[in-house]
Amino acid sequence: MSINLFEDIRDDPGFVKSLLRVALFILLLLFLDFGVSVFLEKGINRFYGLDGDAEILMVGHSHLMLAVDKRMLEERTGMRVAKYTREGVNVSDRYIMLRQYFGSKKGKTRLVVYGIDPWLFTSDGLSVNSYKLFYPFMDNPWVDRYVHRESKDVFDYLGHKLFRSARFDVLLINAALRGYLGNWSNLKFGEIDSTGLKREIASGEYRRIRIEKENVRQFEHTLRFLADKHVTVILLNTPVYHLLTDVQPEKYSAAMELMRRVAARYPNVRLLDLSPGLARDSRYFFDAVHMNPYGQKRVTGLFSEAFDSLGIRH
Amino acid sequence: MAVLLAWVFFRAKSVDDAFLIVSRILTDFSSPLYMGGSAFDTATGLALILLLLVVQLFQYNRIAGIYFQPSGIPRLLRWTGYAFTLILIGMLGVSSEQFIYFQF
Numbered sequence: 001m002s003i004n005l006f007e008d009i010r011d012d013p014g015f016v017k018s019l020l021r022v023a024l025f026i027l028l029l030l031f032l033d034f035g036v037s038v039f040l041e042k043g044i045n046r047f048y049g050l051d052g053d054a055e056i057l058m059v060g061h062s063h064l065m066l067a068v069d070k071r072m073l074e075e076r077t078g079m080r081v082a083k084y085t086r087e088g089v090n091v092s093d094r095y096i097m098l099r100q101y102f103g104s105k106k107g108k109t110r111l112v113v114y115g116i117d118p119w120l121f122t123s124d125g126l127s128v129n130s131y132k133l134f135y136p137f138m139d140n141p142w143v144d145r146y147v148h149r150e151s152k153d154v155f156d157y158l159g160h161k162l163f164r165s166a167r168f169d170v171l172l173i174n175a176a177l178r179g180y181l182g183n184w185s186n187l188k189f190g191e192i193d194s195t196g197l198k199r200e201i202a203s204g205e206y207r208r209i210r211i212e213k214e215n216v217r218q219f220e221h222t223l224r225f226l227a228d229k230h231v232t233v234i235l236l237n238t239p240v241y242h243l244l245t246d247v248q249p250e251k252y253s254a255a256m257e258l259m260r261r262v263a264a265r266y267p268n269v270r271l272l273d274l275s276p277g278l279a280r281d282s283r284y285f286f287d288a289v290h291m292n293p294y295g296q297k298r299v300t301g302l303f304s305e306a307f308d309s310l311g312i313r314h
Numbered sequence: 315m316a317v318l319l320a321w322v323f324f325r326a327k328s329v330d331d332a333f334l335i336v337s338r339i340l341t342d343f344s345s346p347l348y349m350g351g352s353a354f355d356t357a358t359g360l361a362l363i364l365l366l367l368v369v370q371l372f373q374y375n376r377i378a379g380i381y382f383q384p385s386g387i388p389r390l391l392r393w394t395g396y397a398f399t400l401i402l403i404g405m406l407g408v409s410s411e412q413f414i415y416f417q418f
Contacts, residue, residue, distance in 0.1 A: 029397040036401055166404035173405065174354040187353060189346070 037164035041136055043176025044168075047184075049082025050101065053108035056081045059097050060115020060236075061089045066290045067238035068113070069300040070184045076304035083184065085115070086133050087171065090123060091218045093130050098222065100134075100143050102229055111312060112226055116235045116271075117289070118245060118255045119207060121215040135160050135167035186293045188286035192241055197288055201247050209251035211258060219259075223266050232312060235263055235271040238299060239278040241288040270310050274302055358406075 009015050045051040049070075056079050058064060065085035074081050084097055094114070102109075131150035137143040138161060151157035160167050168176070178184065200206060226233050237256070245252040256273070263269045278284050284295030291299060319336070326332035350356040372378035372387075379385035385392060 025393055025397070028393055029400060032394065032397045033401055163404055165401045168405050170355060170358065170406055173358075174352075177354075 033163055033165045037136075037167065040165070040168045040173065040176040043179040044136060044172055045179070046182075047175040047179030048084040049080075050084065050104070052080070052082075054082035055079040055108060056111045056113060057101060057109045058083045058085060058113040058115070059094050059101075060085050060113075060238075061094075062087050063117055063238045063240075063289055064113070064115030064236065066186050066188055066286070066292075067115075067296060067299045068236075068303060069186070069296050072297065072300045073304055076300070077307060079111075082109070088130060089133065090130065091120060091215045091222065093133065095218060095222045095225065096134060096143065096146055098225060100137055100140055103140065103142055110231055112231050112233045114222075114226075114233055114235050116237050116259055117240060118209045118252050120219065120259065121212050121255060122208070122210040123212055123215060124208070124210065136172060138167060186291070186296045188290055188292050190286055190292060192282050192285040192287055194241075194243065194282055197241070197243055201243060206244060206247060209248050209255050211251075211255060216258065216262070220262055223262065223269060227266055227268055231268065233266070233269045234310060234312075235259060235269060236303065237271070237273040237275050239275040239284065239291065239295070241282070241285050242279040244288045245275075245279070272303070272306055272310065274299055277302070 042051070049057070056073070056077070058068060058070075058081060062085070065083070065087075068083070070081045070083045082101070084101060086093070086097070089097065098112070131147055134143050134147055138147055144161075147160075148157050223233065237259075260271055263271045278295070278298065284291055284298055286292040286295075322335050323329070323332040326335060369378060373380040377386045387395075
């Protein structure tokens with residue numbers, strides 16, 4: 001018996017057949033991988049409103065996601081809404097989202113609703129590795145370059161480039177299915193546990209408001225980008241349960257004042273603060289920063305009523 | 315199931331509370347069914363458990379192979395199943411540097 005691998009292969013009559021089988025399996029895998037990714041990509045494009053020219057674009061993270069009812073806003077304003085909101089996106093990620101959106105749109109969008117909160121300039125405690133949120137859009141050259149730059153290693157990047165379905169996770173599968181079903185409902189049922197929140201705050205377990213210069217710079221950069229696109233921008237401060245801001249009143253005021261000052265430099269930007277009127281009513285909140293369906297209806301109602309006072313015609 | 319039931323007694327403030335909770339589990343259906351942190355995750359988990367049960371049923375009935383025995387399922391269907399399993403691992407598997415969202 002030979003110990004030479006090449007001779008073993010040469011003498012094995014089933015080798016070519018096995019090789020052919022492996023090749024066929026890889027082809028089948030790549031074919032199915034492509035099919036699954038196309039299906040999911042279409043679904044998330046529908047869910048985030050990236051599949052058509054919406055007149056209103058909403059960009060933000062989970063606060064905005066749960067605070068505004070897309071369908072209700074469309075009914076009230078008569079305008080098509082794209083709700084491109086992702087969990088945990090910081091100021092830089094939102095800029096990427098806006099670049100991605102405006103890079104592929106024909107220009108029907110005339111209003112951008114940008115979600116803000118007192119932690120807009122705070123990096124800590126939001127998310128890590130957020131570049132991974134953009135894996136599904138790697139076919140967009142600009143997003144591809146961003147993911148490539150941010151990837152920790154080349155195999156991480158190439159793996160997602162080659163195996164397209166690996167760009168999706170359980171959250172995106174959920175979003176894709178909801179996109180196909182046309183379901184944008186807020187499913188965060190229930191009311192905030194104020195007692196538990198008080199206990200957490202007393203033990204120091206709450207997110208501190210910080211103003212970091214890099215985030216302020218990125219925010220201004222974003223507003224300049226939107227000014228160049230000739231769109232009206234509403235900075236929408238979605239309600240935060242008062243206990244979280246009462247514990248750090250100076251920082252809360254400083255963050256909000258800074259946002260007002262930056263917004264005032266741009267004639268196309270308006271700031272709408274819906275927090276003061278709702279922040280003390282626990283019935284609206286699922287937790288300290290997320291609205292439940294009842295709160296969402298209230299916020300959307302107030303927001304659509306404010307359209308005229310903000311000078312936005314239906 | 316026994317472990318889950320034992321947790322009720324372990325976490326309850328008193329034995330009376332534990333028995334109250336156990337009795338309510340079996341008799342009180344007024345509240346909506348708790349679906350965990352995410353209803354979609356729970357539904358996915360249940361669907362995958364169901365899939366494993368179907369595979370076991372196929373193996374028991376000698377439709378699917380077990381321990382390298384020949385399978386009665388056509389090759390194309392089997393390969394498609396293997397490919398989908400790999401795709402699911404790629405999508406639902408956890409990497410060491412995954413995106414982490416802190417719920418803020």
